[in-house]
Amino acid sequence: MQAKPKSKPFSWFSVINTIILTLAALSCLVPIIHIAAISFSSSSAAATGIVTFWPVDFSLNSYQYVIKRAQFWQSMLVSLERITLGGGINLLLIILSSFPLSKERHEFRARSFYAWLFFITMLFSGGLIPWYMAIRQYKLLDSIWALVLPGAVPVFSVILMLNFFRQIPKELSEAACIDGAGQWRILWQIYVPTSTPAIATVLLFALVGHWNSWFDGLILMNNPDHYPLQSYIQTIVVQRTYSMLSREEIQQLATISDRTLRSAQIFLGSLPIILVYPFLQRYFVKGIVLGGVKG
Amino acid sequence: MTKKSTWRKLVSAMLALALLSVPVLSALGENADSLSKYDPAIDIVFVRAVDNDLTSNVLPQTPNETIESNRWFDLYQDELGINISYAWTVQGGYTDDAYKQKINVTLASGDLPDVITVTSAQLKQLADADVIEDLTGYFDQYASDLTRQVYSDEGSSVLDSATFEGKLMAIPNLEASIESAQFLWIRKDWLDKLGLDVPTTMQELLAVSTAFATQDPDGNGIADTYGLAITKDLYAGCMGVEGFFAGFHAYPNFWTTDADGKLVYGSVQPEMKDALTALAAMYQNGEIDQEFGVKDGGKVAETIAAGKIGIDFGEQWNPLYPLNQNYNNDPTADWISLPIPSVDDTAVSVPLKFRTNMYFAVRKGFEHPEALVKLVNMHLEKNWGETNNFSWYYMPAENGNTSVWKFSPVTPYPPYKNLNAFLEIEAARNADAMDTLVGEAKVIQSNVDAYLAGDGSVWGWDKIYGVEGVYNVLKAYRDNGQLLVEKFTGAPTETMVERRATLEQMEKEMIVKVIMGAASIDEFDKFVSDWYQLGGQAITDEVNAWYASLSAAE
Numbered sequence: 065m066q067a068k069p070k071s072k073p074f075s076w077f078s079v080i081n082t083i084i085l086t087l088a089a090l091s092c093l094v095p096i097i098h099i100a101a102i103s104f105s106s107s108s109a110a111a112t113g114i115v116t117f118w119p120v121d122f123s124l125n126s127y128q129y130v131i132k133r134a135q136f137w138q139s140m141l142v143s144l145e146r147i148t149l150g151g152g153i154n155l156l157l158i159i160l161s162s163f164p165l166s167k168e169r170h171e172f173r174a175r176s177f178y179a180w181l182f183f184i185t186m187l188f189s190g191g192l193i194p195w196y197m198a199i200r201q202y203k204l205l206d207s208i209w210a211l212v213l214p215g216a217v218p219v220f221s222v223i224l225m226l227n228f229f230r231q232i233p234k235e236l237s238e239a240a241c242i243d244g245a246g247q248w249r250i251l252w253q254i255y256v257p258t259s260t261p262a263i264a265t266v267l268l269f270a271l272v273g274h275w276n277s278w279f280d281g282l283i284l285m286n287n288p289d290h291y292p293l294q295s296y297i298q299t300i301v302v303q304r305t306y307s308m309l310s311r312e313e314i315q316q317l318a319t320i321s322d323r324t325l326r327s328a329q330i331f332l333g334s335l336p337i338i339l340v341y342p343f344l345q346r347y348f349v350k351g352i353v354l355g356g357v358k359g
Numbered sequence: 360m361t362k363k364s365t366w367r368k369l370v371s372a373m374l375a376l377a378l379l380s381v382p383v384l385s386a387l388g389e390n391a392d393s394l395s396k397y398d399p400a401i402d403i404v405f406v407r408a409v410d411n412d413l414t415s416n417v418l419p420q421t422p423n424e425t426i427e428s429n430r431w432f433d434l435y436q437d438e439l440g441i442n443i444s445y446a447w448t449v450q451g452g453y454t455d456d457a458y459k460q461k462i463n464v465t466l467a468s469g470d471l472p473d474v475i476t477v478t479s480a481q482l483k484q485l486a487d488a489d490v491i492e493d494l495t496g497y498f499d500q501y502a503s504d505l506t507r508q509v510y511s512d513e514g515s516s517v518l519d520s521a522t523f524e525g526k527l528m529a530i531p532n533l534e535a536s537i538e539s540a541q542f543l544w545i546r547k548d549w550l551d552k553l554g555l556d557v558p559t560t561m562q563e564l565l566a567v568s569t570a571f572a573t574q575d576p577d578g579n580g581i582a583d584t585y586g587l588a589i590t591k592d593l594y595a596g597c598m599g600v601e602g603f604f605a606g607f608h609a610y611p612n613f614w615t616t617d618a619d620g621k622l623v624y625g626s627v628q629p630e631m632k633d634a635l636t637a638l639a640a641m642y643q644n645g646e647i648d649q650e651f652g653v654k655d656g657g658k659v660a661e662t663i664a665a666g667k668i669g670i671d672f673g674e675q676w677n678p679l680y681p682l683n684q685n686y687n688n689d690p691t692a693d694w695i696s697l698p699i700p701s702v703d704d705t706a707v708s709v710p711l712k713f714r715t716n717m718y719f720a721v722r723k724g725f726e727h728p729e730a731l732v733k734l735v736n737m738h739l740e741k742n743w744g745e746t747n748n749f750s751w752y753y754m755p756a757e758n759g760n761t762s763v764w765k766f767s768p769v770t771p772y773p774p775y776k777n778l779n780a781f782l783e784i785e786a787a788r789n790a791d792a793m794d795t796l797v798g799e800a801k802v803i804q805s806n807v808d809a810y811l812a813g814d815g816s817v818w819g820w821d822k823i824y825g826v827e828g829v830y831n832v833l834k835a836y837r838d839n840g841q842l843l844v845e846k847f848t849g850a851p852t853e854t855m856v857e858r859r860a861t862l863e864q865m866e867k868e869m870i871v872k873v874i875m876g877a878a879s880i881d882e883f884d885k886f887v888s889d890w891y892q893l894g895g896q897a898i899t900d901e902v903n904a905w906y907a908s909l910s911a912a913e
Contacts, residue, residue, distance in 0.1 A: 113661030286447030299450035
């Protein structure tokens with residue numbers, strides 16, 4: 065027999081903490097399970113609202129239909145393109161801008177000026193119309209770059225990253241300097257390899273942010289074929305009030321009633337990003353704690 | 360001298376010629392111009408919303424066509440010399456958020472396409488900002504006879520709604536107001552089961568509602584059924600309360616006339632009280648879902664689909680949604696349509712909301728504003744004119760009867776087309792000459808026939824256009840002069856823009872509270888005085904000023 069493990073002292077804090085965290089986790093999980101259950105149910109079961117957390121009258125019809133829906137896959141492609149380009153650009157620019165900002169005043173004289181420049185954009189934005197007009201003037205409308213470039217430097221992630229850089233021991237870069245390494249080399253061969261937790265964290269932020277954003281796709285694209293997935297999904301889940309329906313909308317009613325199909329698309333649409341989590345998660349916790357607390 | 364007389368002769372000859380040619384030109388010229396071809400061809404840029412029906416039904420059925428290359432574009436190009444393109448398209452309907460957001464940034468950025476499809480409030484802003492063309496002259500000169508007729512079928516209201524200070528600032532995208540007529544939909548199988556007669560008065564309907572809620576019409580031994588379907592939104596084309604109120608001669612959410620001929624807002628009239636009291640009693644009695652105050656249309660539709668509701672007030676399309684969902688789950692569910700019953704001896708007036716709410720405006724400086732009028736002419740001509748080719752341009756059988764008319768950027772239609780189609784079908788049925796049907800009537804009848812042959816998926820069509828179809832009721836409404844047309848058709852007035860959202864919310868809260876018994880019926884009186892104080896009076900004055908300006912102009 066093994067020795068009986070020492071029982072932890074009972075604490076109200078951990079009980080309440082566990083309850084709260086479990087509830088928080090459930091509130092994220094339950095809607096996904098509900099959507100999945102609807103997507104695997106028959107459409108008449110879904111229409112009567114009897115599906116909760118387990119499929120009623122199991123059916124794969126909606127998935128067979130989604131497979132044939134070209135626009136869904138087209139949007140999926142756009143989204144994948146977007147997270148590849150957007151994630152890469154974000155990561156590159158985060159690293160490049162947080163490295164100099166992590167330097168001391170005497171190393172980088174205009175540091176505060178630039179730091180404020182970045183910081184101000186976190187507090188203020190130009191507003192919807194100027195944002196739209198700027199993008200139009202740059203001739204980015206209706207291209208994938210409109211989704212990638214306007215948010216190319218996520219300032220929150222930059223701050224996270226620069227705080228992480230700061231807690232890397234100075235001795236490392238000083239030693240490299242003595243060995244003749246320049247700033248570029250110090251960045252890529254010392255800082256980046258020792259910062260994988262932070263990098264994984266900001267990368268995850270970037271990927272999730274790009275995957276989930278739908279509004280910019282709706283406004284900046286001039287053709288539904290160029291919508292990223294979440295913009296497309298937004299257009300199929302709109303809530304309707306049933307007043308003042310035009311002839312076109314009345315005809316649409318027949319198509320909106322198919323809840324299972326919508327659920328299948330939502331569920332499939334969230335799968336890719338859910339699959340990313342397990343790979344990055346172990347860095348994720350460590351990264352945000354280190355970067356935030358020790359900054 | 361001779362020279363002078365020659366001149367005189369010439370001038371008078373020219374004058375005579377001019378005088379002669381004026382009537383000739385205007386008679387011939389109108390038709391010659393209305394569909395004449397541009398040579399060389401011109402370009403015109405639209406924006407549009409691409410709805411789900413188009414992407415998931417029409418496009419798969421039309422293999423070689425796309426949103427920007429299709430039979431309508433070919434027609435406009437070949438016959439009118441007009442090349443259409445879209446500055447942008449969005450997914451969804453014209454009233455969905457996607458289109459609204461996109462149109463807002465487009466308007467705000469000042470980058471207008473040649474033709475822009477806007478709401479009446481936006482149209483007013485554009486007209487005030489003087490960035491769109493005055494189309495009065497173009498419409499007068501280029502509109503075909505058919506176009507003129509279609510646009511005056513609802514009286515002058517459709518064109519009036521786009522007229523500011525006597526100028527026609529846009530071509531309305533006409534929507535039929537008559538389709539907003541409400542009917543009483545009721546489950547006949549439940550009536551039969553409980554041994555009840557079809558209700559013909561409001562008192563009988565209230566008794567039916569009580570029976571539906573208390574006598575277990577679905578026979579499962581549990582008291583889980585309701586009488587009336589209503590949602591938290593209250594006013595709607597299905598599961599709404601407006602039809603119920605009309606039975607009490609009350610017209611909420613509607614501009615009507617009082618005894619003096621002044622326009623008044625229906626929601627603040629004393630007739631509302633009796634209807635509200637009746638609804639509160641029904642709620643108290645469990646005939647209305649106790650949680651309706653938090654349920655939207657989709658949620659209440661679930662209750663209908665589950666076979667728990669027996670009465671629904673709504674428009675003609677209700678059997679296509681949500682009633683069909685009940686039938687799909689339970690083929691014995693037999694919804695029939697009835698006229699709205701009256702609470703007293705006075706016949707019910709059925710309110711018809713003014714439905715046209717989108718407008719085609721032309722960017723100021725566009726060289727060919729008349730091209731828009733020509734497109735409208737052509738769309739109407741090819742679907743309903745003498746040279747129509749309905750079975751190619753509207754709902755072709757070889758494309759699965761899908762709505763290919765949606766490929767056209769402009770889609771006006773004769774407002775009475777559905778009723779007329781029904782009348783044609785009825786006439787053909789009575790004459791036993793179904794094969795003489797053409798156009799839309801033929802397509803409709805093919806759906807009805809499919810249902811009669813056992814295809815349950817088109818059940819709704821039989822309920823609308825079949826022997827017992829709802830258009831029988833509409834026809835009776837019309838023949839008995841029961842249709843009450845909304846009198847205010849203008850753009851939202853200044854105070855409306857500012858206050859309407861608040862006032863509407865206040866109104867709905869009051870109604871929900873009174874029905875749920877959270878407030879007594881006296882709350883209504885308080886609401887009325889609040890409504891007038893918080894902007895309702897100003898709105899009423901503005902609406903009447905608009906109404907007066909209209910009659911002054913005519």
